[in-house]
Amino acid sequence: MVLVYSDDKKLALELLNKASELGKELHKRVIAVTIGHEEYSTEYLECGADLVIVAETSQHQFKAEEYTSILENIMKEHRNEIILIGSNKNGKELAARLAAKLDAGCVMDCTKVYVQDQKLTTERIVYSGNAIAVEQFTSLPQIVTIPSKVFDPLPKNPHHKGEIVKKKIDGEPFPSKILNVQETKSEGVNVEDAQIIVSCGRGFKKKEDIRLVNELADILKGRTVGCSRPIAADLKWLSEDHWIGLSGHKVKPKLYVACGISGQIQHIAGMRDSGVIVAINKDPEALIFKSADYGIVGDLYEILPKLTNAIKGKIS
Numbered sequence: 001m002v003l004v005y006s007d008d009k010k011l012a013l014e015l016l017n018k019a020s021e022l023g024k025e026l027h028k029r030v031i032a033v034t035i036g037h038e039e040y041s042t043e044y045l046e047c048g049a050d051l052v053i054v055a056e057t058s059q060h061q062f063k064a065e066e067y068t069s070i071l072e073n074i075m076k077e078h079r080n081e082i083i084l085i086g087s088n089k090n091g092k093e094l095a096a097r098l099a100a101k102l103d104a105g106c107v108m109d110c111t112k113v114y115v116q117d118q119k120l121t122t123e124r125i126v127y128s129g130n131a132i133a134v135e136q137f138t139s140l141p142q143i144v145t146i147p148s149k150v151f152d153p154l155p156k157n158p159h160h161k162g163e164i165v166k167k168k169i170d171g172e173p174f175p176s177k178i179l180n181v182q183e184t185k186s187e188g189v190n191v192e193d194a195q196i197i198v199s200c201g202r203g204f205k206k207k208e209d210i211r212l213v214n215e216l217a218d219i220l221k222g223r224t225v226g227c228s229r230p231i232a233a234d235l236k237w238l239s240e241d242h243w244i245g246l247s248g249h250k251v252k253p254k255l256y257v258a259c260g261i262s263g264q265i266q267h268i269a270g271m272r273d274s275g276v277i278v279a280i281n282k283d284p285e286a287l288i289f290k291s292a293d294y295g296i297v298g299d300l301y302e303i304l305p306k307l308t309n310a311i312k313g314k315i316s
């Protein structure tokens, strides 16, 4: 069996695509687990699951100890050989704990998962994006975590047959409890789902100048502004919602415009899957041009207003 779990529904749907592919190749059923969210079940079936297990629990807030215990319970009953877990903060904690409980191998943040020489093989970016580690499992079960946007969900197929099973699982009482959850402040920006992103980097001299990026994003009807790490983490000109890269958000828009961004591998790791990449940089040797489909060499303070005006004339 191939089991899929993520507390993020979209990510679970993406993983179901890979699970279905592995399931077909290895002749195994695909199980999707949702903890407490029965409303996800039909979509999971339509997007590739052969069986959806709805774990009914009184534990509605994510808590690693309890959720590990629930998955361990399901694992032991169904003898899953491959477990794909969404690689967000909760998923990584869960995967590590589950691996320890099951004495299983676990590879985090994989960008490729396939079968080679009859062994499950994974690839992941290491050394800040400077190398790719290719690893194979030598024992069962095999736990793999996969970040968002690595795979697309399968198109919904209402005719895909499968079953939904409810399971009441209340783990043993654990020695800690959640007293309070405080959400981080967000500007409501969702770069991960944006189709057009205009991004800014250290090429901007001051915070107010980011309006040039806003204006281009507005005219492109993308309205989504991204940035490199220094803009969010060091200068704090934009919130972390905008931060793109290895340690920021991974994005896959149709169009990515990088303005005043040098193109270090850690930034590229977050946007390399974009459809068309346009780079504006005054340094003709800037690394960003190696990843760009179109490059404009010049001063962004001259180019951005001209570009925005030129596009305005074409669009409106």
Ligand SMILES: Cc1cc2nc3c(=O)[nH]c(=O)nc-3n(C[C@H](O)[C@H](O)[C@H](O)COP(=O)(O)OP(=O)(O)OC[C@H]3O[C@@H](n4cnc5c(N)ncnc54)[C@H](O)[C@@H]3O)c2cc1C
Binding pocket: 128, 200, 201, 202, 203, 204, 227, 228, 229, 230, 231, 243, 244, 245, 246, 247, 248, 249, 259, 260, 261, 262, 263, 264, 265, 266, 267, 270, 280, 281, 282, 283, 286, 298, 299, 300, 301
């Ligand atoms: C473990 C680790 C994780 C990291 N994670 C991330 C991450 O997730 N995301 C990320 O972005 N970075 C990340 N970094 C940092 C990364 O290595 C770079 O330092 C960072 O991406 C550089 O940001 P930048 O391109 O905006 O700035 P710089 O490298 O300073 O580049 C500025 C660019 O602007 C150009 N420029 C200057 N003035 C103008 C002008 N007037 N017109 C046009 N061009 C101009 C320059 O030629 C230069 O190429 C990480 C680093 C490490 C070690």
